[in-house]
Amino acid sequence: MLRSLVAAYLCLASTGLAAPTAETCDREFLKAQGAAYVAAQAGGKADGVKASSSVTYTQNFKTSTLSTGILATALKIDYNRTTYDTTQCATYTEIITTQSGKNHVIGTQIHYTDGAASKIETIVTSTGDWLFNPAGTLKYASQEAWAEIPEAKRDTRAVIQAAADAYLDLFNDKSVKVPWGNPCARLEGGSYVQPSCNVGVPSGIKNTNRRYVIDEVLGTCDVFFTFGGQEPDSHEFRVESGKLRYVHTMTVMK
Structure with a gap:
């Protein structure tokens, strides 16, 4: 009897060890998914993104589908950059x-579950949106350095997010202390504000419904939110030693 019980236990244990597990979400996985997304956008092939059957997709914060959204339009991509959030299993591109005729500046957050995209949010800026100028955006973005930060100098997720939140909170509360870097450059469409980012920040604006993608290796935090309770917006921050170094913005004007 004892031998039978032991044998049964070992069989169950072996079965448990052999059971399939959710796909690991590490940096290499996210890099592969980010590259696949860029290739899918370049080819206008939405099925190039490995998406779950229940994926949710929004474009400019409105419910859409992969087959009818911007991802179904082939684009000649002049510049792309992706960050990787292994804690949330997400990317920002x-x-x-x-x-x-197809000039855009696009920001996309993708969240993955069990190896497939489960949530895709895309902001697509076009003519008429805030300071829209893709040639100017390309000029300045391509000159910046968003390299990996040496491990010993990396900030924590909490520090990176706090810097981003402080900047966004300043729009509605001028008493907020923002960790300004020196220098700091802010890219808004074709406008490039430097060497200080503490210039021209509006007042009385609430930035709500924030969603984050944070990459400690690159020191970045992208935030999707509703600007002033109305416009779809993305602000991406590069944080170095706790201080803001770069800010990229895109705002859809309804």
């Missing part, structure tokens, strides 16, 4: 295209 910035894309710039100066293609005639």
